[in-house]
Amino acid sequence: MYSAPVLPGETCVPPGGQGHHAGGGWIVGHVTGTAGAGGAGGAGGDAVPPLRPREFAAAVLRGQGQVTFLPSVAAGGVFCLALTAAGWEYGLYGLAGTAVGTGAARLLGADRDRVSLGLEGFNACLTALGLAAVLGPRHFSTALLALAGCGVVTVVTAAAGHLLGPLGLPSLTLPFCLTASATAAAAPGFRRIWHQGETLAAPPRPATGPTGLGPDDLARGFLSGFAEIFLAPQWHVGALLLLGLLVASRRAAAVACLGNAAGMATAWALGAPAAGIADGTAGYNAVLVALALCGGFLPARAATLAYALVGAAVATAAGPAVAALLAPSGGPVFTWPFVLTTLVFLAAATSFPRLGAHRRGAGPAVG
Template identity: 90%
Template sequence: MTDAVGAGGAAGGAVPPPRLREFAAAVLRGQGQVTFLPSAAAGGVFCLALTAAGWEYGLYGLAGTAVGTVTARLLGAERDRVSLGLEGFNACLTALGLAAVLGPHHLSTALLALAGCVVVTVVTAAAGNLLGPLGLPSLTLPFCLTASAAAAAAPGFRRVWHQGGTPAALPRPAAGPTALGAEDLARGFLSGFAQIFLAPQWYVGALLLLGLLVASRRAAAVACLGNAAGIATAWALGAPAAGIAGGMAGYNAVLVALALCGVFLPARAATLAYALLGAAAATAAGPAVAALLAPSGVPVFTWPFVLTTLVFLAAARSFPRLGGS
C-alpha cells in the first residue's frame, strides 16, 4: 500500500534522507486525496495549480497538508493512512477555507489555520470512528465541520475577523440572467474543478484536470462526466449563468461522481449512471444548503457533496447491481 523507501539512503547531500522523501510523498498524496487520488504526482500538479491561484493559497494548501500529516503521525495514526495522504486532505482544505474566509495575508489567519489543521485531524478520527461502524466514509465532513465552525465564530473575534476576507474566492450562489453562452460553458467546466479547492479561476481548474489525467485517465473521465452532469442540471433548472461560469454547478458534482464510481462503488456502467444521478442531486442541493447556511454567513464549502454521497452510499446497499455492501 505504501511506496517502499530504502533504509540506507544516499550518502550524497543532494539526495533527501529516506524519511524526508517519505514525508514529502505523503504530503503530496494528501493533496491528491482531495480528489481521492493517492498520487504524489497528482498532488504536485495540484500544488502548482493552487500556486497559480495565488502564492499564498499554494502555501496554505501545502502547509495545511503538512501540518495535518505531522499531527496524525505524532498522535499515532495508522502508518498506512498517513502514507497514503488520508490524514492530509481535510487539513489542506481547512487551511484553504480559512484563508479564503479570513484573508490569507494576516498573521491571525495563519495561526488560526495552523490550529484548524490540528483540530481537523482530531475531527477526522472522530468522524471515522462514528461513521466507520455504519460502513460510511467521513469524506470531507471533518473539513466542513471545522471550517464552518470557524467561519461562523470568526466575526465574534476582532483579532481574526478582517472585513470578511476575500469572499469572492468562496463558492457562493450567484444571481442574474440564465442565458448561457459557449464561453460561460467552457469557463464553468474548468472552474468546476478549481472550486474543489475554493478557487474560481478557470486556468486553475485546467491544471487540476491535468493532475487528474496524470494520476488516472478513468478518474479524469468520470470527473468530466460528473462536471457535465452538474452543469446540465444547473442549466435545466435555470441557475444564473454567472454561477455556472464560476464553477458553482460543477465542483460538488465532480466529487460525487468520483466517490460513487470507482472509489466506494466499483467502476461500471450501473455505478456510472448512479454517480451521475448523484452528481445532479448534489447540484440541485447546493442552493438549499446555501439557504440554510446563509443566516450564519458560512460558505457552502463541500457540504452538498458530503450529504449527497453519504445518502447515495447508504442507499446503494439496497441495490445489488451497484455492488454496495
C-alpha cells in the same frame, strides 16, 4: 476498476484495506471502519516510528491528491502547482496545511499506512484553504488559525471515523466542513481574526440574473468547476487540476468530466443564473460525487456511472438549499452538498445489488 499508477516509492493497498473507501476501484481512500481504517487509528500504544523526510514529503503530496481520492504523488504535485497558480499564498496554505495535518496525525500515533497514503492530509489541506479564503490569506492571525485548524481537523477526522465507521460509511470531507463552517460562523465575533468588515451573514435571497449560456460561459464554468474543489475560482487553475487527474488516472478524469457536465446541465435546466454556472460553483460538488460513487467507493461499471451521475445532479440541486441554510450564519457552502449526497447514496447502495456494494462486514466489493 480504475487503476492509478503506483509510482516509484509509492505504496498501495488492496480495496477494503487501510483507506478511504470500502472496496471501490481506483483509490485508496475515505473509508472509516475500525480504528486503523477509520480516523486517526491508533498504533496500539507502541512507539511511533517517524516517517523519513522523503516519505513524509510523499505523504504530503498524496494528501493533496486525496482531495480527489487519488493517492498519487504526481497528482499531488500538479495540484500544488495549480494552487500556486491561484496565488502563492494559496499554494503555501495548501501545502503547509497538508503537512501539519499529516504530521499531527503521525505524532498522535495514527496508522502509518493511512498517513503514508495521504489520508490524514486532505481534510487539513482544505481546512487551511477554506480559512484563508474566508478570513483573508495575508493576515498573520489567519495563518495561525489555519495551522491550529489543521491540528483540530485531525481530531475531528478520528471522531468522524469512529462514528461513521460502524455504519460502513466514510467521513469524506465532513471533518473539513465541520471545522471550517464552525470557524467561519464564529470568526466575526473575534476582532483579532475578523478583518472583513461586516459579517457575511444574510437572509437567503432568490436567484437573479440571466440564464442564457454562451460558449465562453460553458468553457469557463467547466474548468472552474475543477478549481472550486480547492476553493479557487480561476479557470486556468481548474485546467491544471484536470491535468493532475489525467496524470493519475484517465478513467477517473473521464468520470470527473462527466460529473462536472451533469452538474452544469442540471443547474442550467433548473434555471440557475449563468454567472453561477460560469464561476464553477455548479460543478465542483458534482465532480466529487461522481468520483466517489463510480470507482471510489463503488466499483466502476455502467450501473454505478449512471448512479453517480444522478448523485451529481442531486448534489447540484442541493447546493442552493445548503447555501440557504448557512446564509444566516454567513457560512460558505464548502463541500457540504457533496458530503450529504454521497453519504445518502452510499447508505442506499447496499440495497441495490447491481451497484456491487456490500453490506457492512461483507468484505470489499469487486469491480
